[in-house]
Amino acid sequence: MLPVSAQKSMVLSHLRRQALFKPLSDDALAGLAEYAALKREKKGTVLFSAEAPNEKIYLVLSGWVKLFRETLAGDEAVTDVLSSGGFFGEFGLSGHDEMPYGAEVVEDAEIVSIPRFLLAEEIMRNSLFGMAVVQNMTRQRLQRDMEIEHRTVQSAPQRIGCFLLKFCRGDNAGPVVLHLPYDKTVVAHRLGMQPETFSRALAKLREETGIRVRGATVEIDNLQKLVDYTCSACSASFPCADK
Amino acid sequence: MLPVSAQKSMVLSHLRRQALFKPLSDDALAGLAEYAALKREKKGTVLFSAEAPNEKIYLVLSGWVKLFRETLAGDEAVTDVLSSGGFFGEFGLSGHDEMPYGAEVVEDAEIVSIPRFLLAEEIMRNSLFGMAVVQNMTRQRLQRDMEIEHRTVQSAPQRIGCFLLKFCRGDNAGPVVLHLPYDKTVVAHRLGMQPETFSRALAKLREETGIRVRGATVEIDNLQKLVDYTCSACSASFPCADK
DNA sequence: GCCATTTCTTGACTTTTATCAAGCGAAATT
DNA sequence: AATTTCGCTTGATAAAAGTCAAGAAATGGC
Numbered sequence: 001m002l003p004v005s006a007q008k009s010m011v012l013s014h015l016r017r018q019a020l021f022k023p024l025s026d027d028a029l030a031g032l033a034e035y036a037a038l039k040r041e042k043k044g045t046v047l048f049s050a051e052a053p054n055e056k057i058y059l060v061l062s063g064w065v066k067l068f069r070e071t072l073a074g075d076e077a078v079t080d081v082l083s084s085g086g087f088f089g090e091f092g093l094s095g096h097d098e099m100p101y102g103a104e105v106v107e108d109a110e111i112v113s114i115p116r117f118l119l120a121e122e123i124m125r126n127s128l129f130g131m132a133v134v135q136n137m138t139r140q141r142l143q144r145d146m147e148i149e150h151r152t153v154q155s156a157p158q159r160i161g162c163f164l165l166k167f168c169r170g171d172n173a174g175p176v177v178l179h180l181p182y183d184k185t186v187v188a189h190r191l192g193m194q195p196e197t198f199s200r201a202l203a204k205l206r207e208e209t210g211i212r213v214r215g216a217t218v219e220i221d222n223l224q225k226l227v228d229y230t231c232s233a234c235s236a237s238f239p240c241a242d243k
Numbered sequence: 244m245l246p247v248s249a250q251k252s253m254v255l256s257h258l259r260r261q262a263l264f265k266p267l268s269d270d271a272l273a274g275l276a277e278y279a280a281l282k283r284e285k286k287g288t289v290l291f292s293a294e295a296p297n298e299k300i301y302l303v304l305s306g307w308v309k310l311f312r313e314t315l316a317g318d319e320a321v322t323d324v325l326s327s328g329g330f331f332g333e334f335g336l337s338g339h340d341e342m343p344y345g346a347e348v349v350e351d352a353e354i355v356s357i358p359r360f361l362l363a364e365e366i367m368r369n370s371l372f373g374m375a376v377v378q379n380m381t382r383q384r385l386q387r388d389m390e391i392e393h394r395t396v397q398s399a400p401q402r403i404g405c406f407l408l409k410f411c412r413g414d415n416a417g418p419v420v421l422h423l424p425y426d427k428t429v430v431a432h433r434l435g436m437q438p439e440t441f442s443r444a445l446a447k448l449r450e451e452t453g454i455r456v457r458g459a460t461v462e463i464d465n466l467q468k469l470v471d472y473t474c475s476a477c478s479a480s481f482p483c484a485d486k
Numbered sequence: 487g488c489c490a491t492t493t494c495t496t497g498a499c500t501t502t503t504a505t506c507a508a509g510c511g512a513a514a515t516t
Numbered sequence: 517a518a519t520t521t522c523g524c525t526t527g528a529t530a531a532a533a534g535t536c537a538a539g540a541a542a543t544g545g546c
Contacts, residue, residue: 050478069392069478077392077478091385094378100385101478123374130373131366135337137380142334142343144387149312149320151394152435156533184494192395197533199495215494215542235293235312235320241339399503427524440503442525458512458524 011038011112014061018085020136023128032122036114047103047111054092054099056113060084063109064182068189069101078189079144081106081182090137092116093123106182146236151192154233156201157208159191161230164211164218170239176223180216205229254279254355257304261328263379266371275365279357290346290354297335297342299356303327306352307425311432312344321432322387324349324425333380335359336366349425389479394435397476399444400451402434404473407454407461413482419466423459448472 012033015021021029038061041047047058050069058065060082067088068078079101082088091100093116105111123130150159167178180187188198202213209226212219220226227238255276258264264272281304284290290301293313301308303325310331311321322344325331334343336359348354366373393402410421423430431441445456452469455462463469470481 069388071392071396071476071478072474072480073396073476075396075476077395079388079391091381093374094381094385096385096484101388120374123377124370127367127370127373130370130377131336131363133377134366134373134380137377137384138334138337141380141384141387142337142339144384144391145312145322145344147391148322148387148394148435149314151391152320153314153316153318183492192391194534195494196496196535200533203495231315233314233316233318235314235344237315437504438524439505439526443503446525 007038008033011036014038014112015059018059020085020087020132021129023126023132024122025126028122028126028129032114032118035118036112038110038112041105041109041111043105043108045105047105048099049102050100051098052102054089054097055116057087057089057092057116057119058103059087059112059114061110061112063105063111064107064186065109065111066104066106066182066186066190067101068104076189077192078186079147081186081190083181089113089116093120106186146240149235154230156191156193156197157205158230158233159193160187160198160201160205161209161226162234163187163191164220165226165230165238165240168220168223168239172223174223176220178218178220180218184216250281251276254281257281257355258302261302263328263330263375264372266369266375267365268369271365271369271372275357275361278361279355281353281355284348284352284354286348286351288348290348291342292345293343294341295345297332297340298359300330300332300335300359300362301346302330302355302357304353304355306348306354307350307429308352308354309347309349309425309429309433310344311347319432320435321429322390324429324433326424332356332359336363349429389483392478397473399434399436399440400448401473401476402436403430403441403444403448404452404469405477406430406434407463408469408473408481408483411463411466411482415466417466419463421461421463423461427459 012029015029015033015036021032024032041063047065062084065082065086065088066078067080067082068076070076080086080088088103089099123133150162154162164178167181168176184198184202185195188195191198193201205211206213209220209229210222211226212221231237255272258272258276258279264275267275284306290308305327308325308329308331309321310323310325311319313319323329323331331346332342366376393405397405407421410424411419427441428438431438434441436444448454449456452463452472453465454469455464474480
């Protein structure tokens with residue numbers, strides 16, 4: 001275990017790197033870091049379940065964290081899977097004192113938690129920061145709108161194609177090799193389908209677009225072919241501004 | 244047509260009534276009203292299409308407005324249908340200068356538009372207002388999360404039941420009579436299904452829960468029965484806090 | 487390196503939703 | 517009042533996705 005001071009300065013340097021925190025002064029950041037806690041969590045750890053008390057904002061530094069809602073019947077709907085720079089628990093800001101979703105680590109992660117009242121204070125104090133938060137929320141809402149669109153108008157193979165394209169750069173013409181960042185089961189739920197459907201849909205996508213899949217590795221020889229197949233059922237087209 | 248001054252004061256009184264604008268001073272409100280425009284629009288009017296320039300924030304005073312995204316293939320995904328108090332166009336705040344969706348009046352509506360830079364200025368000036376906007380955005384994001392959940396885990400009849408329950412008060416034990424606020428076709432798309440599916444699913448719901456439907460009128464004799472049938476596939480249960 | 491566990495795939499089948507086509511009924515137009 | 521339009525329903529059929537079950541492949545622990 002690192003000494004406390006060393007850990008604090010590490011947290012501070014991580015916070016400084018977050019786009020959202022750019023408008024904050026060094027003093028303000030130091031104030032956050034003072035009360036922030038950094039944790040390393042293993043895959044499978046449930047950070048909290050829905051309806052847990054909501055007092056902190058969490059920021060993902062590395063790894064992947066799944067946000068989900070569970071029905072009485074036991075089905076789960078994954079609303080998002082976050083990586084570095086993603087944060088959650090912000091509903092505390094709007095007066096919800098219970099978490100509306102659960103959070104589970106799906107790939108070993110480092111997570112910083114910050115008491116939410118500190119952020120609320122900072123929003124009030126620094127209007128530039130407030131504006132940055134508004135913009136971030138707005139962008140997130142837009143992403144949710146797109147998610148709703150995807151789930152209603154895209155077929156399962158198209159949703160997978162869209163997911164893969166999120167990891168491709170727009171200027172990349174040649175062959176692309178990428179690795180699925182977390183388990184296929186999680187990807188499946190992230191895309192609103194069952195693992196079996198995912199498996200079959202991936203096979204179909206392979207057939208239609210010539211991509212090659214071996215385990216978690218995906219090779220895309222002809223990016224345009226994948227784009228043509230995937231984005232025909234979308235309002236945006238690759239490279240999408242909001243991913 | 245009313246004289247300009249009378250119209251301005253009408254706009255002002257409408258703005259004053261909005262929960263979101265509560266933190267604003269009278270001066271600030273008057274400033275907004277000065278540059279705000281009130282319009283009455285007929286059902287069927289397209290306020291703007293996706294990719295239109297995004298310079299205003301719109302606030303619905305009465306009637307209903309549908310927000311939707313259209314794919315290249317011509318399918319449309321309705322992300323929301325707004326009534327009094329709902330607003331849209333707020334993506335301008337996060338630097339998007341194109342509307343990410345289209346907006347169409349689905350029931351005769353009164354709509355106020357406000358130049359977005361005025362609101363951006365006010366967010367910067369009044370941190371209480373900034374906080375209110377953050378909270379509003381946060382709540383909207385949560386609603387989108389629930390929407391995603393509903394579309395993945397609820398069946399078509401359940402989604403309709405859930406929709407009907409939004410118009411019921413939690414304390415209402417006895418029979419409830421309500422009217423669908425806009426065309427069934429719009430409700431169908433709002434719930435992410437085809438009109439034909441909506442029609443059949445409504446018949447199924449009627450069968451399962453004993454509700455009676457005649458045109459746009461729905462009579463619910465046994466609210467609990469509807470709740471039991473509908474909310475079993477949801478993480479929240481009636482009466483839901485966020486509708 | 488081997489075994490145990492987990493994750494993924496495949497097959498057979500069911501359920502749900504979409505699609506295409508036709509017909510009904512209420513409301514607006516003339 | 518007749519006609520046209522639009523919204524809604526219904527039927528037949530197809531496509532998509534879910535479910536249950538079994539087996540294959542990959543992964544992690546020892």
